[in-house]
Amino acid sequence: MLATIVAILLAADPGPQAGLAPGTPASQAAPAGAEPPEGGPADREVQMDEVEVRIPRPVSKDSTADTSLTPGERVRESTRTSTFQAVAQDNADVYVPAGGVALHGVANGATGGIRMRGLGGSPNTQVLVVEDGVPDYQGIFGHPIADAYIPTLIDEVLVVKGGDSVLYGTNALAGALVIRSRWLGVDGVEVDGDSAAGSYSTLREQVAVLSRSGSWDVAAGFFALDTKGHRDGAGGTEAIGVGAVRYRMSPSLSLVIRNKTAHLEGNDPGPVTHPTTDHWYDVWRDTASLQLDYRSEGVRLTLTPYLNAGIHKLYDGFYSRDYVGGAIAEGEVQVAPGLGLLAGLSTEGVGGEVENRITGDDPHVGTRWSSSVYGQATWLPTQAFTLVAGAREMVSSAYGSIPLYKAGARWEFLPGLHLRAAVAKNFRQPTLRELYLPYPTANPDLKPERALNADLGVGFESAHLSLEVSGYRTEATNLIKYFGEFPAAEVVNIDRVVIWGAEASLVLRSLGPFSAYLSGDWQGVGRYTRQNPDGRVTFGVEATGKLLTVGTDGEWVHDLFMSDYGRDRIPDVFVLNASARCRWDLAGRKVALEPYLLVRNLLDRQYAYVAGYVMPGLNVLVGLRIEV
C-alpha cells in the first residue's frame, strides 16, 4: 500500500526527476506545476495517518486508451534533435526517422514523419498532432511540419496510441500527439534561456518568458537554429516564435489568445551519392487560436476557434498558400458519482491555392469542409473499474456521413496493477494533394481511409518500477499509397491491411542515483514495409548526483526497408548518444546555471534511416541554460 502511495506521489509530482520517467502511463501521471488538463475530476486530498495522498487527475480524456506522457523538460533536455524524435525515444512503437542536426527536409529524403504501430510515415498524415487544443496540419499536404514543434514552451506531450478519431477527428487514424504548453503557476516572472553551439557550425538559441500577474498570464517563447549541416546541402535555418496571453475573468472563466509563427529554410540534400545543394524550400506558417474556458466543480466547457495558414515555396517553382480553420466546442460534466459525459461539436475547413511559378501551372485543389458531433461516456462502476464508450458522427462535404465509435475498459485489480483494453474505429480523409495535386500524381476518386484499432495491455506501477506490456491489432481499409515513380507513379486505395504487434516498456527510477528505461516494439506490417520497421528498441540510463547528471540513451531499428514487399532492406540503425549536465543554483539570487554537453552518435557509426541519407558521425552540442 505504501508503495502505491509513493508511486502516486511520484506520478503527481515528478519534480527534478521528471526527465527520468519516459512513457509514463498518462492515466497516472500529472506534471509538476501543470495547469489543469483536459477534464477529469478535480484533485482530491485525503488524510491517511500522516501521509498526504494526492490523487492525480487523468491527463488523458480517455483513461482506457493506451497512452504515455513525455514531460516538456524531458523534451528540452533530450539528445535528439526534434520534439517528435524526443517523444519517439520514450515510445518504441512511435518511429520517427531522424534527419541529421538540421531540419527534416522535403520529398523523398524527408524525415520526421511519425509512424505509430505501423501506420503513418512520410509524409505523415495518419498521426494527428493537436497543439493546445488545435488540430495542426498543413492544409494541402495534410501532415504536420515536423520542425515547427519547439520544446521551448512545451509542458507535456501526451501520446495517444491506437488512434482516437472519436475525440480528435480526421487524421487520428494511428494515434495522436497532444502537445500542451505551460503557464507559470504562481505570480512572478520566469525566464529560461538556452544557448548552444556545436558541430557543423550549429547555433541554437531558445528563450521562454513566463509571467503571471493578477488575472493575467503571459507565455512567450522563441527558438532559432542555424547550421551548415553535416554534408553539402544539409544545412538550414529556422526561427519560431510563440506567444500566448490568458486573462482569467473569474476563477472559473478564462480566455486564451495564442499565436505561433514559424519560418523554416532548408534543403533536400539528396542521397550522398548525388548531393543536391539547390533543392531548397522556404516555409512560413502561422497558427492563431482563441480558447474560452469555463471550469467549475464537475463541469468544463471550452470553445476553441482556430486558423492555421502557411506559404510553401520550393526551388522548382512550387508555390502554395493553404489554410486549416475551424472551431471546437466541447463540454464535460460529471452527471453522477462515477459517471462523466463529454460532448462536442466541431467544424473544420481546409483549402488552398497552388501554382508553379516556373511553368505557370496552377492546379485547382479546392476546399473541403467537415462538421462533427461527438460524445464520450466514462463510467466507474467501482473505484477500480472504468468503462468508456464514445461515438462521433462526422459529415464531410466530400464523403457524406461517417460514423465512428470506440469503447474501452480499465481494471485496477491489485494495487499498482491494471488491465486495459480498447477498440476504436478511426478515419482519415484524403489530402488535397492526394486528390488533386499532380506532383507526382493525384487521384480525385480516392476514398477515405478507415481503421479498426484494438489493443490489450497490462501494467504495473510502483515507486521505483513501471512496466507496461501491450498487444495491438490494426485492420485498415482503403489506405492510400503511392506506387511507382514519376512519370509512371499512381496513388490508389489499397484494399485491406492487418498489422499485429506488441510493445513493452520498463522504467526503473531512483535506484540510488540511477534511473533507466527500456522500451521495445515488434510488429508485423505485412507487405507494406516501406519505412515501416519490424522492430525497434529504445533505452537510456542516467545517473544523478548533487551537481552533475550524466546519461546515455540510444535506439536500435530492425528490418528497415526502402520498398514494400520487404525489398531494398537497409542496415539496422543503432545509435548511442550521451549527455552531461551540471546545475548550479545560485543561492539568494534566484538564478540557476546549467552548462551541458550532448554527444550524438557516440560510437561514430555510419547509419541511415533513409537509404542514401547518411546520418552525421560523432558530433557534439555544448550549451548553457540560464533560469531566472
Next chain:
Amino acid sequence: MVVSNYWGAHVLIRNPSFNGCVWNVTLAFGESTAPGRCLPGSDHVHFQKLDLDQEASDQGVPVWFNYQTISVKSVGYGSFHTFDVESDDVEQDFSVPGPYGH
C-alpha cells in the same frame, strides 16, 4: 578530397560528387576541384560528362550524361585523397534520382 579530370582532352566533366560532397564546377582535362570535405565511407565518384568531339559532330544542344567511376573509393576521417577520373574507369550512372513529387 579532390577530383581531377584525366578522362581525355575532349571530355568535360561537371558537378562531380562523392559521398555527401558536391562541387558545382566544370573541369577540363587536367583540372581539379578545390578540396572538399566529404563524409567518411565509400562511394563511386559521380559526375556529368560532355564529349566535345561528339557534340561537334552532332551540332545540337549539348547533352550531359551521368557517369560514375567503376571503382569504389574509400575515405576516412582526416585523410586527404585525390581521385582521378580516367577513361578506363568510368561507366554510365543510372542511380541518379528522378524528379520527385511534393
